[in-house]
Amino acid sequence: MADVMVEHRVLQLTIGSPFLVHAEFAFQTKTHVLLGLEYLSCGDLDQLLQSKGRLDVNSTRFYAAEMVCGIQHLHAKGIIHRDLKPENILVAETGHVKITDFGLALENMHGDRTATDHAGTEGYIAPEMDAREEYNAAVDWFSFGVIMNKMITGEREYKPKLFNESTSGAKNIILQLLKKNPAKRLGVNRNIRKHLFFQLIDWDSGIP
Template identity: 40%
Template structure:
């Protein structure tokens, strides 16, 4: 939901998650709260302002990304200009490397979960099914993520780590460069299809981007770029000044429109009617002390 605080009318996004009975989603809610609070030190991961809960739902107050998602951009524009692709994907690289250095594997990286803020910078969001504590050679197993973005090792139910995110990153780059996914997410022989099919690269795609994508969409997880090699040194990013990018001193190639709270109609969200009593989610409620929402 989009919301604002009176009287300053600052726009914020509110994510709500149902506190389900007889389902162990409480730990997922606590996990997302932990990751969001930790991620405040990275400029390219969605930042939380506060979290609270009602009897039946948990709420996260997040920064509002007025540029929408990469998915909405693909739907509106098809493939994106090359300079925007390089800028966005370079910021995603920084965000992913930050998460991975803290033992976090996103596990559901896709265009819907990559937002663009009012200044034109990337924000990775939605950590509900992320995995924590994956340091060094530690692995996890189990099917997770969205069809079309799952790495081969995830589809085959093998063990995996951060390499699964780099595969998803490669799919996203291909999609914003072409307007299409490199692999079809449907079909009864999906696992075999992924293992034998090689992506087709259009003639207009630069050799540098084709080379990078071939290294990201490497089916052998041990050879995949991101896990092996230094992705920041790839020729596609030759013009990227990483220090300036990390400090948000590089000018974004596109700045979205930022509406004010007065541009939106005010509505009252529906309040769920549920007489079943839920337990309180511990370690959830907080307010970022640096958020001056009353000013």
């Protein structure tokens, strides 16, 4: 029940971003809380990757930019998702993506506030959380780096040999996102939108 109530509260804050799933309705019975979410008909990013194996650089850039917008909206509201993974990135029939599943989210994570409890999915969890150390929103950027790595290489684990000349820009941003030291991790350290990988994105007018 606690997870459902967290998700309900977070969904009330997602309305301001087109890259986060929105709630259509919610109601409660004596024994259940029911949330009705908007319907996205094209499955999730995990299913897309299973069918394609990997994505080209332009497709990765497009989806990644939309995810950046969604993640930054959550962080601006003091929300850490804590379970970012391809299964929680839904694909709309328009071709755009939306982040979903806020049941493990942490609320009121503003400023220097940190947490220590463990959450998330194996393979996408930041090293500081795995080590049971204090963490902040940097954990989401690590998970995002793993997702980007899987989009480009088809593998969750970072392997330099899977990158080639056409994916060198993606390789650099992924390395910046996967830094073990969260204080040096891109997204927390420096503006991720200004990374060379996103130079073709016009952030002011929306995702092209």
